[in-house]
Amino acid sequence: MATQLDFTTFHNVINGKLTSTKETRHNINPATGEANAEVSVSTAEDVDAAVAAAQEAFKSWSKTSHDEREKALLAYADAIEAHAGQFQDLLVLEQGKPKQLASFEVVTAVSSIRANAKLELKPVVLEDTPEKKAIQRFTPLGVAVGIVPWNFPLMIAALKIGPAVITGNTIIIKPSPFTPYTDIKVVELAQQFFPPGVIQILSGDDSLGPMLTEHPGPAKISFTGSSFTGKKVMASASKTLKRVTLELGGNDPAIICEDVDIEQVVPKIAFAAFINSGQVCVAIKRIFVHESIHEKFRDALVRAVKDFKLGDGNEEGVTHGPIQNSMQFEKVKDLFAEIEKEKWSVATGGRTDLGRPGYFIEPTIIDRPPIDSRIVTEEPFGPIVPIVTWNDEASVIKEANNTKMGLGASVWTKDLDRAQRIAEQLEAGCVWINNHLEPSVNSSFGGHKESGIGYEGGLGGLMGYCNAQSIHIKKQ
Structure with a gap:
């Protein structure tokens, strides 16, 4: 059972610990113009520390059984659900959406984590003859970075955390500077269910995104946002050939x-x-x-x-x-x-x-x-x-x-x-x-043309956090 969270203070989470920064900032309630609480402004040193912790955690988390990962994710989803009212109120405060929509966002985040917890990329036998056998398996990439937008901060963070963690990756969440609060609390809550370094969060200003996309440590960037910024993320990630999933704008x-x-x-x-x-x-x-x-x-x-x-x-x-x-x-x-x-x-x-x-x-x-x-x-x-x-x-x-x-x-x-x-x-x-905005939790979602690259959701979403490896066996 999850312990209570203090929904009035907000810190980075690095290697399982709440950390502070010398500089802080705040956003405002868009319905009133009033200031919200102070949050961290992460530095390059914070990025280095989080990446190092994620790389260390990956060594053991990637070897953890699927059953253990599933168990942790399901317990985590239950804990988010137990705090649904507090997350709902925080979404209204920082994002501005009505309570009913905020409640829907919490429910969707919980459902997403539960759905991903049940998915598994099992090895596939591609060929099996008296002469040879070919098997395709999927292995986790390493450290992922989830860059989350301001329109659905909790739901989209969950859409990145679930597939990353169930496939054996570790993940650093970077919330939008406009909506850091809900993501900070949901990652703080995760520390009760996952080893240090598996799920971390860094909040900051506009300089934080490039620090993460250019850093040599992460293997994957999952970005949700505008097509304009998505192109910048892709260009930055290309310097170290990071894998990217880009879920961008639409018309x-x-x-x-x-x-x-x-x-x-x-x-x-x-x-x-x-x-x-x-x-x-x-x-x-x-x-x-x-x-x-x-x-x-x-x-x-x-x-x-x-x-x-x-x-x-x-x-x-x-x-x-x-x-x-x-x-x-x-x-x-x-x-x-x-x-x-x-x-x-x-x-x-x-x-x-x-x-x-x-x-x-x-x-x-x-x-x-x-x-x-x-x-x-x-x-x-x-x-x-x-x-x-x-x-x-x-x-x-x-x-x-x-x-x-x-x-x-x-x-x-x-x-x-x-x-x-x-x-x-x-x-x-x-x-x-005859409907719109009603995706299946088991379907993969992604854009054509300048609306994105890659997929989120379903088995296709899991593949985006993995390398495919083919093993060819020559039989005697």
Whole structure:
């Protein structure tokens, strides 16, 4: 049974111990603008110490049986679940999301760790004849670094910890400078279940990421974030030929066919487009609606969005919180400035100055902007989505694929044969039919084109933390 954690103080965790740094910093509550607690600003010496501890721990952890690793991970998941209320409150405080979404994030993190604990990459016999036998096995890489973004800090940390640890690797978590608190506590909790050095965390400023990606010690970088930063991570990791998994941005299309039940489909579209105030890499970013149902669909979507309640995540009934940080707030406001400049038609919303503290932006629908406008071609990562009309299947598939991104997509129709025909032509790593944002815990998830390299989740995700080794046996 896990002991209690102090959710008011926050430290690095190096080699099983809570450590402090000379310099500290803090982020702010994005709903109120108030300062949160101080956290460490890690130095190159801290990085060296964490990498050395992880390398030492790897020597024994990599030889630990799968059953023992599974047992530790399952106990760890139980402990996170036991502290669910505290993690939920901390997510609301630092990330800004409503309680309901924070609760979902905790549940998803726990489920992810449990699912990965049950997976195992067993040796595979590739060939077995009287003359020879070929076996493929998978061996852990060594020290992994998990670079976690600010939109789902707990869930995405869990998505990296689970597969790394179950395959025998050790891992250093680097949280976003905007959301370090939840990750610090979840790694501190891990010390009760794993040997020192197996799971560590370093918090810091913008200099910490490059220190880790350039360090010769780690063998693997798992990065979730923007495509722009992902390219920098890949370039940095290439200097020492580190393995990389990059889960990057998206500009997900949703193709709505003319036969849908509008009242049934619209709430799902509204949820998947505006969840976490649009700050989700695989949220719906472009809505392609058949022109024959455009007005009815648009009006229903407007009604659904007007029912949202914007505010502090701790307030009763709040469905959508603020933009998480000032940098992203300014990026989204810059896109909103295009509304008047380009004379886009606003179906609902449009305001970025709501006269209240925090980084709040009104959920907004842009009705039929030009297909080449910024709101269609760029990922906003905020609460704004365009509706574009179509009437030709081949053309809408072409427009849906007309992006450098390729993370997710969805097709909505009662005709499942038609849906699958369209889905198979979409250039995205995950395509849903009649839903969006509902991945299977056993499936591997990754992007096409500039949305990423490699996979997370399922057996494919485990392989990303391993070397494949083929053993060839010549029989006498």
